[in-house]
Amino acid sequence: MALLSAIAIANLVIILADSDSRMIYSSWMLIINSSIAAGLSLIALVKDRSNIKRDRTAIHLTVGLVFWFIANIIWGYYEIVLDIVSPVPSLADLFLLSAYGFLIYRLLVTYKKLGEITNKKIIYIVSIGTGFFLIYILNLMLSLTEISNFRGLMLFLVTIAYPILNSILTVLALTILLNIKNEKHHFIPWICELIGLLAIVIGDSWFAIIVLTAFVEQIWISAILLSAHYLLIAGGLVWYLRHYSNWELRISDNSITKNVRKIFSTKVVFLFIIPTAFVVIIILYLPINFATLANQVGVPWIYPAYHEPLQSNSIYQEYIVGAIVPQSGSLSSIGKPVLASLEKAENDVNGYFESHNISSRVKLLVSDSKTSPEESLAAIKKLYSSGARVVVGPATSTAVSAVLDFANENNITLLSYASTSPKLSIAGDNLFRLVPDDKSQGKVIAKKMMEDGIKVVVPFWRSDIYGNELANATKHYFEKLGGRVEEGVSYKPHTGKFATSLHRINFIMWNQELKKMNTMVSDAITKYGKESVGVYVISYDEITPILIQAQLFDNLGKVRWYGSDSVAENHHLTKNIDSADFAIQTGFINPLFSVENDNQTAHEIENDSGGDGVGAHDSSMTYAATAYDSFWIASKSLEKNFTMEINNKEMNRNDFNDILAETAESYDGTTGKIDLNLAGDRISENYDFWYVVKDNSTGGFKWETASKTLEPHH
Structure with missing residues (x-):
């Protein structure tokens, strides 16, 4: 019950969080739970140090769990602290894969000591089922992954390695479990470990379900399974330490035990503690709803995002x-x-x-x-x-x-x-x-493409009211100037953090669209030459994983890329080396409505946005x-x-x-004179063009405005 409660509480933190926070909470839960499992394993190892010479499998378990803990810290550093894509393979992969080596060796040693194996039919059935599962995963990955270059091949090998190794662990653990069911002091820990390994197999293979169902926002379910995996192993270790340890972990003072039981009786737990915990969780995770309700009934309720109106007796x-x-x-x-x-x-x-x-x-x-x-x-x-x-x-x-x-x-x-x-x-x-409105932007970017010598455009855009209308406007003006716009590829935009995340599964999800783009661009290059072909992409913050993954496809890197106002000055793009390099390689240029920046207020806003000069700030x-x-x-x-x-x-x-x-x-404000049309939209065709350059002073990348036609750096 304690184990199930711990798993429930840990996972509730992830489940009740909003879609953006789930990625962060998932990383923290994996770090915390893996530290618990590794810590308990170290305690068990110290407790049984006298038996190490006879049985070294405890050392292998401890090393494996410690390596998993280190790997989770590294992943958290990439995702939470740096917010950048990790290399493939990364240092985290090194620790994770090394951990599997220790754990598999431990199971093999234990397996050899079992002697005669019973229930061989069950083992054969599980092995065959696991084999078919791996064949399916392998086939799915091959259909989604580009392996014609080194990075794509490494991404494929690293991604497929985890379900393969997890399946090996599961088969071995099941074999051992079926043959030690009469050894009570080992049976419960092995039960916990087996269920934990099953959880991690499903968690690491969750991408297959995501690809098949397109439920990309459900990637957090994988984190729940991985988080539970560590707690299950920890539960088995606690059982072993509590019931079969030379250290006495039970509370010896019966009076203390009785007092605790009185305080936390069944009635108290069900009538007070559980309802209170439920209410606290609701308050923590649904504050805005409570704030709205409070405002409606006139109850004072303070939250940072809401300001209480002044009282009626105010002088204002x-x-x-x-x-x-x-x-x-x-x-x-x-x-x-x-x-x-x-x-x-x-x-x-x-x-x-x-x-x-x-x-x-x-x-x-x-x-x-x-x-x-x-x-x-x-x-x-x-x-x-x-x-x-x-x-x-x-x-x-x-x-x-x-x-x-x-x-x-x-x-x-x-x-x-x-x-x-x-x-x-x-x-x-x-x-x-x-x-x-985007009729102006479409006209400006179409003219820029023509000035750069582009005759054929292959569009790649998010299929929503923004992407569709901008794509149509640009197509209209580009064809009016004598150019040609190919069919291109539209994609269904996803909401939430995963759509823009640097998770490897997110990269794989983009491969389907990018493969189509690569074929279209290849055909256009054959007909018109690479100097006459351009890619026109309309996206939001998902531009970063798109550019990172686009480098796997050779033809996409041979032509110029053009973007939109929603991408210009995006700081995620410049923080990641792979996306910034690809932007420089393709001369990726983006129009953005130009505002006056020669007044004091504009400089103050720019500084508040994290900048220290034109083109140097982190966000638009x-x-x-x-x-x-x-x-x-x-x-x-x-x-x-x-x-x-x-x-x-x-x-x-x-x-x-x-x-x-x-x-x-x-009003003559920060953005200059404002003229509105009959629809209430600003009238202007004043746009700047933004592109990515290497910042020699910092060694990183930054956005700058273009004052002349850019040549891509192939």
Whole structure:
């Protein structure tokens, strides 16, 4: 029961976490649980040190578990600390595979000591079943993996090695288990180890289920199985130490035992402890829901993302401005700078009101869209229930499309700082956008391709309202200039952390689309020559694993690559050597709406975004600046609207939208002069082109603006 409780508690941390946090929690759980198993094994080894000469298998178990623990630390360092892709094979692979060697040798030694083997039919059936399973996994991997170059071959060999070694361990452990069932002091530990090995086999082979079902966000189930594996082995070791150790681990003081049992009686556990733990878990993992509920019933409830409105006896008139920001998910790279700029805008606006003796203040309410349309709709509903009638955001066109009907029905005005889809250019709705729509971007990038001598484009784009509309706009203008656009490959964008993660299974998932792209590019090169062919990719933060995996396909690295505004200045791309190298090799260039950066506020926003000069900052300043201006426009419009309402009680949402449009066009802010069309979108064709270069001062990579035509470095 203690073992099952430990497994449940450890895995609840992963299960109840949001999709982005699961990857981090999974790494921590693997480190913690493997340390427990390794520590108990060391204790057992010290306890039985007198028997080491007779039986050295305990040493092999301990070394194997310690190596697994070290490997998990290395993986955590890559994924959590550095946030970069590990080499193939990595140091973690070295420790993991070495651990298997010790564990397999231990089982073989134990197997030889068993003597006559019983139940051979069961062993044959298990071995045959395992063999078919491995053949299936091998065939699946061969169909997905590119093995024509060294990196692809190593990725294949390392990935397939784990299920093979785990299967060997399982067959050997099952054989031993069936022949020591009468040896009670060994049977329970072997039961735990066998079930643990079965868990790790399924966990390491989970990618097969992911590939077949496309449930990519369920990669965390693998972490649950691996986490349980360590605790199962630890449970077996605890059993052995408790019942068959020379060290007496039982509590000898009966009075203490009785008192503990009184305190933690069955009734207390079921009526108090378990319900309390359940409530605590809900509070920890669902704070926003509780905050919304509290606001609705009038109960004070404080959370960092929500600000309590000022009391009615305040000397100020308070306005609430909501904001929907992608703090997690596949566009989280812009979340941090946007949030920093909004917080700065809140401070600056209130400072302006105070210095001009205006008896108004503005409160910022922020909700995470998680780069998901469903979460964006939930976010705007929470902001609405908290009193927000003007919302800065959402960022993506898919998210805006998901919330627009709710905004129109509930008289909420949206000011998006990054949405660009032409499909959302609708006159008379409640959406304003401080960036131009993608007809402008498509025209600019098509012209750039033509200037570079590109005659044929093979597109590779995310199939959503943003990717589809931008791809169509670029196709229209490129063909209008005399170019040709091939059919290309569209992909279904996934939400959550796994879509942009540097997990090897994620790389394998991209192989299917990239193989199609490689064939199309190869055909285009044969017909038109590599100098006339370009790849046009439209993506979010998943661009990093795409570029890393694209280097496995020779033809993809022979032509120029072009991108979109959602990729320009992406810091994940430049943090990873493989993706940055491929970007330099292909002259990967991305357009981005240009904002003025010669004013003090722009420099302050840039510094808040983590930068120290043009092109040096970690994340795009463009969206941070447009979000900053959006908050100012919203705040000034609310103040002007309140003033006019004092004299005119009949004003409606259309009147407010007119006020906001007038305020925007009279506001000369961080991003410069704002001109809006009838649909409320910014009118401009002022774009910069961004590309990746080697930073000689740091040895890393950075983004710079292009002042001339770039030549790819083959």
